[in-house]
Amino acid sequence: MTTRRRSVVGTGLLALAFCALVFSSAGLFSQEPTKAPAGKPAVEAAKGETHPPPMGPKDSNRVYVFLAWTWLTIGVLLYFLRLKVREADRVYRTGLFRTTGAAKEPPKL
Amino acid sequence: MKKIRAWIYDRLGVAELSKFGMKKEVPLHSHTIWYYTGSSILLFMGIQVVTGVMLAFYYNPTIKDANASVARIMTEIPLGWIIRSIHSWSATFMIAIVIIHLLSIAFTKAYRAPREATWMSGVFLLAASLAFGFTGYLLPWDDLSLAATKVGTDIPRSIPVVGAWVRSLLRGGDDVTGDTISRFFIVHVCVLPLAIFAILGIHLFLVQRHGMSVPLKTGHGPEKNDALPFWPNFILRESGVWLVLFGTLVTAAIFLAPSLGPAANLMAPAPAGIRPEWYFLFMFQTLKLFPSRILGLNGELVAVAVMGAGLLLVFLLPLLDNRPAERKGRVIRYVAYATFLYTIALTIWSLL
Numbered sequence: 001m002t003t004r005r006r007s008v009v010g011t012g013l014l015a016l017a018f019c020a021l022v023f024s025s026a027g028l029f030s031q032e033p034t035k036a037p038a039g040k041p042a043v044e045a046a047k048g049e050t051h052p053p054p055m056g057p058k059d060s061n062r063v064y065v066f067l068a069w070t071w072l073t074i075g076v077l078l079y080f081l082r083l084k085v086r087e088a089d090r091v092y093r094t095g096l097f098r099t100t101g102a103a104k105e106p107p108k109l
Numbered sequence: 110m111k112k113i114r115a116w117i118y119d120r121l122g123v124a125e126l127s128k129f130g131m132k133k134e135v136p137l138h139s140h141t142i143w144y145y146t147g148s149s150i151l152l153f154m155g156i157q158v159v160t161g162v163m164l165a166f167y168y169n170p171t172i173k174d175a176n177a178s179v180a181r182i183m184t185e186i187p188l189g190w191i192i193r194s195i196h197s198w199s200a201t202f203m204i205a206i207v208i209i210h211l212l213s214i215a216f217t218k219a220y221r222a223p224r225e226a227t228w229m230s231g232v233f234l235l236a237a238s239l240a241f242g243f244t245g246y247l248l249p250w251d252d253l254s255l256a257a258t259k260v261g262t263d264i265p266r267s268i269p270v271v272g273a274w275v276r277s278l279l280r281g282g283d284d285v286t287g288d289t290i291s292r293f294f295i296v297h298v299c300v301l302p303l304a305i306f307a308i309l310g311i312h313l314f315l316v317q318r319h320g321m322s323v324p325l326k327t328g329h330g331p332e333k334n335d336a337l338p339f340w341p342n343f344i345l346r347e348s349g350v351w352l353v354l355f356g357t358l359v360t361a362a363i364f365l366a367p368s369l370g371p372a373a374n375l376m377a378p379a380p381a382g383i384r385p386e387w388y389f390l391f392m393f394q395t396l397k398l399f400p401s402r403i404l405g406l407n408g409e410l411v412a413v414a415v416m417g418a419g420l421l422l423v424f425l426l427p428l429l430d431n432r433p434a435e436r437k438g439r440v441i442r443y444v445a446y447a448t449f450l451y452t453i454a455l456t457i458w459s460l461l
Contacts, residue, residue: 050180052190052366063191067363074356081349088342 019069130340136323137335143213144321144343145350146206152351153203154305156358157241160196161298164189168248170294172287175250176372183369194362200242202358204388207238215426215445217324218438224322225427227315230308232424237305242386244297250290251370256379258293259285261389264396267410286375384459391455392416419448 118124135144167186169178182189211231214220220228247258262285265275281288337343385393399412422429430441 049371050183050369052183052194052368063363067360070359071356074352077352078349081345081352085342085345085349088338088345092338092342 127340130344131338133317133339134336135339135343136321137337138323140213140217140324141337143210143217145347146210146213147316148347149206149350149354150203150210152354153199153206153358154309156199156355157196157203158302160192160199163192164196165298168294170248170290172250172290175248175290176369179249179369190366191362194366195358197367198358198362198365200245201387202354204238204242207235208388211235212445212449216442217322218430219322219324220427220430221322222427222431224315224319225431227312227319228427229424230312230315233308234305234312237301237308239388241297241301241305242388244293244301246386247285247290247293248297249369250373252373252377252380253370253383255285255373255375256383257385258289259379260383260393261385262289264409264413267407267413269410284375387456387460390459391452394455394459 135141164182167178167182167189169175179193182193184190214228214231243258243261247254262276262279265279266272268275277283279289279292280286281292384390395416396409396412399408401408403411426441430438432438
């Protein structure tokens with residue numbers, strides 16, 4: 001494994017561990033349903049309109065953290081994708097992997 | 110590590126797949142952006158499957174528990190409301206992109222020979238997507254979904270001879286009851302997914318077989334156009350589109366999460382302002398526009414016949430416009446524009 005690949009794998013594993021830590025501490029992986037308060041029955045057929053859970057500051061913070069993390073990840077991935085697209089286009093222009101014909105004029109991308 | 114990778118590559122034929130992808134080319138021109146809509150549909154379909162399975166863990170398709178189980182998903186199950194919201198929004202996104210995809214094919218005349226069957230399978234996919242929306246709408250079993258399903262399943266009644274039977278087949282009886290929920294649930298989670306994956310397989314095979322069409326507007330034949338290898342160049346760009354769409358979906362799902370109405374009461378009158386999902390609004394409004402009697406005929410029957418004929422014309426479009434590719438087909442284009450404007454106008458009217 002080359003040094004570059006090792007550092008990419010290491011960074012990826014660290015990022016995964018970080019996400020797992022943040023998400024598990026925020027309760028995102030929890031499989032435990034919220035308990036109904038003592039003396040109250042579990043959810044029945046709704047008599048009025050049920051809205052998405054009334055989020056307290058803690059819950060809404062979790063959601064905003066999740067949303068921010070999602071867009072941050074998308075931004076980082078888009079940056080890397082852009083680099084990969086450039087590289088792929090460059091390779092295509094050189095015609096190295098083309099099975100038929102010589103290298104063409106580069107497409108206007 | 111290398112050995113494992115080599116084993117996986119060898120057993121799955123990754124090298125051959127990669128070669129195939131590099132050999133396959135995507136035409137590059139001013140309308141290339143429309144090619145991204147096709148694979149974006151796959152993204153939302155995948156999200157629908159994953160979130161649908163998660164919701165099915167907790168959903169009970171019975172008249173007693175349907176509404177309560179959805180309420181439980183929204184209030185008790187960790188992140189259940191987000192999963193439900195993503196499921197609901199991805200359905201909306203998917204149908205919107207299917208319609209955009211179909212329109213892009215129609216306006217660029219990509220349905221012409223040899224791609225007639227590709228178009229027809231695409232129309233089937235649109236119908237299956239709409240059926241997903243229709244069957245899924247009842248499942249929360251609230252007042253609105255019950256009333257909308259009553260209206261929707263009542264439409265076939267006006268068809269002579271078989272109308273009553275079709276209605277009964279859809280409802281599982283004379284009225285919308287618990288049997289209707291079970292029926293809609295099974296259709297939603299078993300029948301339609303099997304159908305859509307089968308049609309999708311045929312559609313993708315046809316796309317591979319006939320390749321991607323180059324619109325006439327580019328002004329020159331395919332041989333003069335630039336092209337992009339499908340793998341990795343196009344797929345990498347597509348991944349970017351997928352990421353942005355996914356982010357938009359999650360954002361919409363968080364900020365515009367759907368609520369749940371009170372549990373449906375079979376004896377209660379229909380609530381005021383019942384309305385189907387947005388993609389059925391133009392049909393709903395068309396039905397409302399037709400008077401009860403037209404030239405001595407049942408107005409509803411005439412409306413159903415007109416809409417049925419319209420759908421049939423859309424399905425048969427490649428056979429109606431089967432001229433050589435270089436002919437522009439202006440009449441068809443103007444009819445397509447008019448239909449599109451009519452659909453938009455009636456949808457907006459229905460929302461007002």
